[in-house]
Amino acid sequence: MRLAKYLAQAGIASRRQAEEIIRMGRVKVNGNIVTELITLVDSKTDSIEYDGKIVGVEQHVYILLNKPPGYISAVNDPWGRATVLELVGEIKERIYPVGRLDYDTEGLLLLTNDGKFTNLMIHPRYNIDKKYEAYVAGRIKDNELMILRDGVDLEDGMTAPAGIHLISQNDRASIIRLLIHEGRKRQVKRMCAAVGHPVISLKRVAFAFLTLEGVEIGKYRYLQQDEVNRLQEIALHEL
Ligand code: URA
Numbered sequence: 307m308r309l310a311k312y313l314a315q316a317g318i319a320s321r322r323q324a325e326e327i328i329r330m331g332r333v334k335v336n337g338n339i340v341t342e343l344i345t346l347v348d349s350k351t352d353s354i355e356y357d358g359k360i361v362g363v364e365q366h367v368y369i370l371l372n373k374p375p376g377y378i379s380a381v382n383d384p385w386g387r388a389t390v391l392e393l394v395g396e397i398k399e400r401i402y403p404v405g406r407l408d409y410d411t412e413g414l415l416l417l418t419n420d421g422k423f424t425n426l427m428i429h430p431r432y433n434i435d436k437k438y439e440a441y442v443a444g445r446i447k448d449n450e451l452m453i454l455r456d457g458v459d460l461e462d463g464m465t466a467p468a469g470i471h472l473i474s475q476n477d478r479a480s481i482i483r484l485l486i487h488e489g490r491k492r493q494v495k496r497m498c499a500a501v502g503h504p505v506i507s508l509k510r511v512a513f514a515f516l517t518l519e520g521v522e523i524g525k526y527r528y529l530q531q532d533e534v535n536r537l538q539e540i541a542l543h544e545l
Contacts (some may be wrong), residue, residue: 307345307346307348307349308343308344308345308346308347309324309328309333309335309340309343309345309346309347309354310322310324310325310328310343310500311324312347312349312354312361312363313327313328313333313354313356313361316361316362316363316364318356318361320371322455325343327356328340328341328342328343328345329341329343331541332356332357333354333355333356334354334355335347335352335353335354335355336352336353337353337355349363349453353538363397363401364400364419366399366418366419366420366423367397367399367401367418367419367420367528368417368418368420368423368528368529368533368534369394369397369401369416369417369418369526369527369528369529370414370415370416370516370521370526370527370528370529370542371390371414371415371416371417371521371525371526372412372413372414372518372521372522372523372524372525372526373390373393373407373411373412373413373414373415374393374523374524375409375410375411375412375507376388376409376410377389377390377392377393377409377483378390378503379403379405379406379407379408379410379415380402380403381402381403381489387409390403390415390417391417393524393525393526394417396525397524399419400419401417401418401419402417402418402419402483403415403416403417404417404418404423404424404427405415405427405428405489407510408492408495408508410507410508411508411509411510412507412508412509412510412523413438413508413509413510413511413518414511414512414513414516414518415510415512416489416513416516416529417495417526421483423534423537423538426537426538426541426542427537427541428489429541430488430489432542433487433488433541434478434487434489434513434514434537434541435485435486435487435512435513436482436485436486436487436489436510436512436513437483437484437507437510437511437512437513438483438486438494438508438510438511439473439481439482439484439508439509439511440481440482440483440484440494440498440505440507440508440509441479441480441481441482441505441507441508442479442480442481442482442498442503442504442505442506442507443477443478443479443503443504443505443506444478444479444480444502444503445473445475445477445480446475446476446477446480446482446503450501450502450503451470451482453500453501453508454468454470454482454484454498454501455467455468455469455470458496458497458500458501459500460490460493460496460497460500462490465486465488465490465493465497466486466487466488467481468484468485468497469483469484469485469486470482470483470484470485471483479506480503482498483511484497494508495508514536514537514540515533515536515540516529516533516537
């Protein structure tokens with residue numbers, strides 16, 4: 307990539323400012339001052355210095371975390387609650403959650419430092435499937451399952467048709483699986499409450515084709531590049 311773009315991506319300056327910095331002779335590539343704006347660099351093999359300091363572009367990383375309840379999906383919390391970043395402490399890149407799970411919700415949460423990827427995953431236009439398992443109060447009836455399936459009238463509008471399956475129930479509680487592709491705030495809890503069955507506990511069990519298989523609660527794994535590619539293809543395919 308062009309040297310100015312590299313410097314901009316590394317957060318040194320805007321692309322235009324980076325060009326100015328290069329012209330001023332403040333940038334070295336492999337030990338030599340470079341002032342030509344057309345200089346191309348390879349982040350894997352070239353050593354780039356700005357005012358004598360090595361400049362590194364963060365590699366993109368993609369993490370699949372099995373979030374326990376009791377962690378907030380944010381990089382910091384004004385109330386001092388534990389954040390999901392504490393569960394991925396050893397990762398040095400500046401990652402953040404892709405969308406959010408509520409404080410008390412558990413399950414599959416992605417984290418990355420790739421802003422473009424994040425936008426693709428959370429943009430309402432791209433409709434990525436998300437699967438939840440909800441433990442709700444009371445014995446849920448067939449007609450209530452039908453309402454959840456067809457669309458629930460929430461204060462921010464009707465929900466889109468959803469895949470709804472009853473897993474088990476008794477007189478006190480029911481377990482249902484919901485497949486939704488919208489990502490509204492507290493959507494599953496609001497849907498269940500709207501049909502008279504408040505959520506007692508909630509877990510996200512799948513995000514597109516990704517599941518929690520092999521990842522214990524509180525643990526994480528890196529996504530493979532082909533998984534990242536597939537997620538991006540799915541999002542773009544939905545356009
Ligand atoms: N729906 C909710 O209500 N909460 C979540 O954390 C995720 C989806």
